[in-house]
Amino acid sequence: MLKYISVANSLKEYIEHSNLKQGDRLPNVLTLAEDYNTSKTTIVKALEILKADGLIYQVQGSGNYARLPKRTGYINFQSNLGFTTNLHEENLSSQSVSVTSIAADTELAEQLQCAVGTPIYHVERTRTMDGKILCLENSFFNANLIKYLNQEIAEGSIFKYLTDVLDISIGFSDKFFKVRELTDYEAGKLALTAGQPTLDAHEVFFTNDGIPFDYSSNVYHFENADFYLQTQQK
Amino acid sequence: MLKYISVANSLKEYIEHSNLKQGDRLPNVLTLAEDYNTSKTTIVKALEILKADGLIYQVQGSGNYARLPKRTGYINFQSNLGFTTNLHEENLSSQSVSVTSIAADTELAEQLQCAVGTPIYHVERTRTMDGKILCLENSFFNANLIKYLNQEIAEGSIFKYLTDVLDISIGFSDKFFKVRELTDYEAGKLALTAGQPTLDAHEVFFTNDGIPFDYSSNVYHFENADFYLQTQQK
Numbered sequence: 001m002l003k004y005i006s007v008a009n010s011l012k013e014y015i016e017h018s019n020l021k022q023g024d025r026l027p028n029v030l031t032l033a034e035d036y037n038t039s040k041t042t043i044v045k046a047l048e049i050l051k052a053d054g055l056i057y058q059v060q061g062s063g064n065y066a067r068l069p070k071r072t073g074y075i076n077f078q079s080n081l082g083f084t085t086n087l088h089e090e091n092l093s094s095q096s097v098s099v100t101s102i103a104a105d106t107e108l109a110e111q112l113q114c115a116v117g118t119p120i121y122h123v124e125r126t127r128t129m130d131g132k133i134l135c136l137e138n139s140f141f142n143a144n145l146i147k148y149l150n151q152e153i154a155e156g157s158i159f160k161y162l163t164d165v166l167d168i169s170i171g172f173s174d175k176f177f178k179v180r181e182l183t184d185y186e187a188g189k190l191a192l193t194a195g196q197p198t199l200d201a202h203e204v205f206f207t208n209d210g211i212p213f214d215y216s217s218n219v220y221h222f223e224n225a226d227f228y229l230q231t232q233q234k
Numbered sequence: 235m236l237k238y239i240s241v242a243n244s245l246k247e248y249i250e251h252s253n254l255k256q257g258d259r260l261p262n263v264l265t266l267a268e269d270y271n272t273s274k275t276t277i278v279k280a281l282e283i284l285k286a287d288g289l290i291y292q293v294q295g296s297g298n299y300a301r302l303p304k305r306t307g308y309i310n311f312q313s314n315l316g317f318t319t320n321l322h323e324e325n326l327s328s329q330s331v332s333v334t335s336i337a338a339d340t341e342l343a344e345q346l347q348c349a350v351g352t353p354i355y356h357v358e359r360t361r362t363m364d365g366k367i368l369c370l371e372n373s374f375f376n377a378n379l380i381k382y383l384n385q386e387i388a389e390g391s392i393f394k395y396l397t398d399v400l401d402i403s404i405g406f407s408d409k410f411f412k413v414r415e416l417t418d419y420e421a422g423k424l425a426l427t428a429g430q431p432t433l434d435a436h437e438v439f440f441t442n443d444g445i446p447f448d449y450s451s452n453v454y455h456f457e458n459a460d461f462y463l464q465t466q467q468k
Contacts, residue, residue, distance in 0.1 A: 175463040179456040197431025222413040
């Protein structure tokens with residue numbers, strides 16, 4: 001791991017576990033460089049990551065300040081790392097998980113930039129937290145890139161498997177969403193009634209090299225899923 | 235304007251108006267430095283802005299590539315600059331605009347980090363594009379920071395007024411949202427029926443110095459408002 005990313009991770013832990021309030025000033029760059037036994041350049045690069053993650057904002061000529069939105073129970077809608085990193089992993093689980101092998105149809109081929117007929121893993125599962133249903137998820141993985149997937153893996157965090165086992169660097173994603181009424185099938189999966197509202201989000205995930213590997217559709221339970229999103233300082 | 239920001243703006247225009255497709259490679263840094271008659275350092279800083287804006291991704295040792303999600307008719311949910319910058323401004327308008335002066339109650343005082351009783355401008359308006367209603371917006375501006383606001387300004391782009399006339403640097407925002415059913419009053423404003431679905435988004439906007447100046451509530455028309463959101467490469 002690059003030094004400044006390791007320092008950024010330490011700084012994140014420090015901010016999250018300290019008693020900093022919104023707008024509290026962080027120690028200056030020189031102090032941080034001494035604390036972390038590293039160069040000022042490394043600290044500056046680490047702070048850029050914290051800014052991009054919405055943990056701090058920078059006031060020119062003044063310093064770095066904490067951003068701490070209330071997050072408890074809210075889903076970070078901006079995260080490209082799945083639920084697991086921003087909700088309490090221990091309370092998150094998957095139900096009625098199925099993993100099937102299919103061939104890409106025209107839509108999947110377009111979304112995943114692959115040929116029609118490419119082998120695809122289709123995962124359908126409901127995600128729950130503390131026994132509450134959050135969403136019905138349908139994910140499609142290009143099996144030429146994600147060469148192995150099974151039900152046991154899909155019962156846990158697929159993204160953790162992709163990064164830790166398959167060594168895939170998740171880069172970024174494009175998400176499209178709207179609000180609509182639930183279909184009969186979705187309502188059944190979410191323990192709701194057809195016609196009740198839902199947030200319907202489609203997302204394509206890319207590797208760090210710009211290759212799409214996962215096309216996902218999440219249909220959220222409107223009473224159980226609240227979201228937050230931070231815009232970043234430029 | 236700083237040189238690299240000006241170069242970033244030029245590069246954005248180049249990308250948006252060229253025929254680049256998703257995954258097309260940009261000219262290399264040296265070529266861009268020559269084209270824009272500037273240093274490689276300036277180009278590198280400008281490209282960092284484009285990356286943060288989701289217009290490019292960077293592949294280590296290989297170069298910079300275009301990201302071009304389909305955007306037509308979709309609202310950029312991540313933008314902290316209001317609608318005007320990401321929908322066609324000429325087709326965007328505001329209806330039934332009212333501007334009133336009120337005093338901050340407990341909730342507004344907390345959201346805007348000001349004392350109870352602080353003077354507040356309350357703007358209520360519906361936003362429409364091409365004659366279609368997008369949302370009902372209720373915004374609350376701290377009048378100690380936004381010292382003047384009237385109906386004529388609120389009929390246009392308030393954020394353009396804040397930046398161009400009041401010289402306020404908009405820094406970042408925290409947004410909280412969920413899906414729910416419309417109330418009678420909201421349904422009337424959106425030409426829908428009570429009980430139909432809506433995306434309900436609350437957002438606090440901060441200056442570049444971390445001072446909250448606007449607390450806004452947007453209730454979206456579920457049939458007319460589609461959204462996109464890009465996550466960024468780290």
